[in-house]
Amino acid sequence: MHLSSTAPHPRVLHLTQPVDGGVARVVTDLVQAQLSDGLDVTVACPDSALTTNLRGLGARVRHWHATRSPGTSLVREVRHLARVIDEVRPDLVHAHSAKAGLAGRLAVRGRIPTVFQPHAWSFEAVGGGTATLALMWERWGARWASRVLCVSEAERATGMGARITGRWTVVPNGIDPERFRPAAADAVRAGLAPLAGIHPAAPLAVCVGRLCRQKGQDVLLRAWETVERQVPDARLVLVGDGPDHDRLRESAPRSVVFAGAVADASPWYQAADLVVLPSRWEGMALAPLEAMACGRPVVVTDVDGARESLPPSCSTPCLVPPEDPAALAGAVTALLADPLLRESLGEQGRRHVLSTHDVRYTAEAVSDVYRDLLGPWTATTPSAQHGQPLDTGCGAEANRTTQRVEPTEYRESIHS
Template sequence: MLRQALEPGLRPAVLHIAQPVDGGVARVVADLVTDQVAAGLRAAVACPRGGVLTEAVRALGADVHPWRAGPAPGPLLLQEVLQLARLVARVRPHVVHAHGAKAGLAARLALRGRTPTVFQPHTWSFEGVGAITARLARSWERYSARWADRVVCVSEAEQRTGERAGVEARWTVIRNGVDTERFLPAADVRPRGLPPLVADLPESTPLVVCVGRLCRQKGQDVLLAAWEHLLRRLPNACLVLVGDGPDAEVLRANAPASVRFAGAEADATPWYRAADLVVLPSRWEGMALTPLEAMACGRPVVVTDVDGARESLPPGHALFCLTPSQDPYGLATAIGDLLLNAPLRATLGRQGHQYVVSAHDVRHTAGAVADVYRDVVGVRPG
């Protein structure tokens, strides 16, 4: 019904506008395009060159339209908005789906309600910035909500954060999902499969893995501070940081010998499967993908209590797996307690896998997004 209603002729049913083009946002967009192409819809993406998104979308057979845009508002914003307005006028999609604060800013300025628009912040523009910038960003989000037919939040907590900032919108919560056919537990073989970077470790070495962009948001600096406490309990433990980013050099300079850096990985699945425990010490999120991917692979997680974290955990897991944000000692305690309790880790891993399969499969997410598209163009399922 959605395909017939949205796609007469050659117009794309959906134009995704994305900035950034790496990390979780890029994976969400790629997963949506995968599902939409499989359903027979013509989906297209407008995004800056570089990153993993362009290659992933083209591999699916979808169109990619280069959009020259930086990661944050700046002196070139007007040019970016005008460029985007021309692009949308040329492509003439039925629905525009803007991902991320910068894409949401530019898309709403360019369209101002003339095309059905879905805005998905992933994290709000006023989080993680200075006080003056945050105040301006909150004012902008309150004003521009009129130009979004729907604001899609990835967690109820993210919606509440928007509401507390005074944003009045037509809300829909669609929790993040992951590909449970790709992220699977490893076969139960011994010894465990270790990536080359840690192949020299004894089988008994407690291995903690953190997957995420190396930046302030993801909190690896807090994890390194926690690691000093942890080594007093478990001096033979090893931590691997998987990812790259602006803080890489500083983190390397401050890391002890028991911390190893894997760099950016196109597929983090081998790291999830090798880990005894996966940790994400974020300062802010909407709902992070890393804990969902790790649990889909049957691994327990420790996450900080930021937006979306509680909603990403199975019932009862918060007691063991949730710690306050920016609390190195609390983080170290949670990590150490789980590393010293193998039966509990095994139970949490099994329960986490079952929970993600039932509640966070990406196909459920894509179906809910398709329902939003139907609604914003005035189409109901037949």
């Protein structure tokens, strides 16, 4: 199934579970770029809104019935995936996140060039004996990955520190600065129904993410008690849904609004004075990048990818330790009370995202990984489609700073 170097249209099979949140966004962006470049793209995933979006882009979608977590259904899921792979006959398999990485590598077992993209390590998400098993698997499964694709240097370092060996490439996450761009907060707030009844001038913090332990909204709610005392008219909006919704809502004060899941988070970033993401672990979260692209300052926890996603000068006011409500409250309160600092941080963040986290250059870097594994192919559209600076609305200076993201490779022997 290896691609001839003269074949113009590589067949790529993306495997993904989960089908929501940042992983779904990354898959969607990659598929869109790869279709534009002439690749023959299929995605195997559970039926969801993601499948509708992918079909709308022109991708083939194969139903793969898989739960989010490993369990007794794993053997059936691997067999189903093996049948899909036999039918699609891909030249390359790109498996996203822990579940698809587990099932995909078991189904392929090195017979086809395989890219595994963790999107944060599985052993960080669990504890006790489950974490031990997850780590053992990641060490063993690395032999069946032609490349381990990390979204941050910190994610790679975490994997190497856990003694996972393999051939590594680091390609930072990217976002679309044309979709996520600045807008006047007052006008945007007026169009968001969940903000009805809130004073238009009320200081507004927004957290966008799945309501789950990973994203740390419970820590934010504990911190918010202190923020309320310091900034009594402040409001917090939690955008997203997930397994912790009911528990979080029970403990939330009246100043917290639950907006639910949304198809497009950009209006919420634009409406915010400040965007907060208090994650317990990440690879490199998309929400802070999206917020900065909208010109909004962020407060994030110092987990994998966070420092790399921020402008170097923003670490002190924007970065706090994970699981530290007091530090989180202090950072949020300080920024809500300082509009000039917020404006400065928002401008710095926007410039930083334009220069280092443009999704088009991320897609190019992933294509470079594919070419290294498969050999060259000819794109059906000019490379300039992905290589020209964006019209960002920030002027010529911002366009001149836009740079291509180059993948960083690390090679280690894979022990058999």
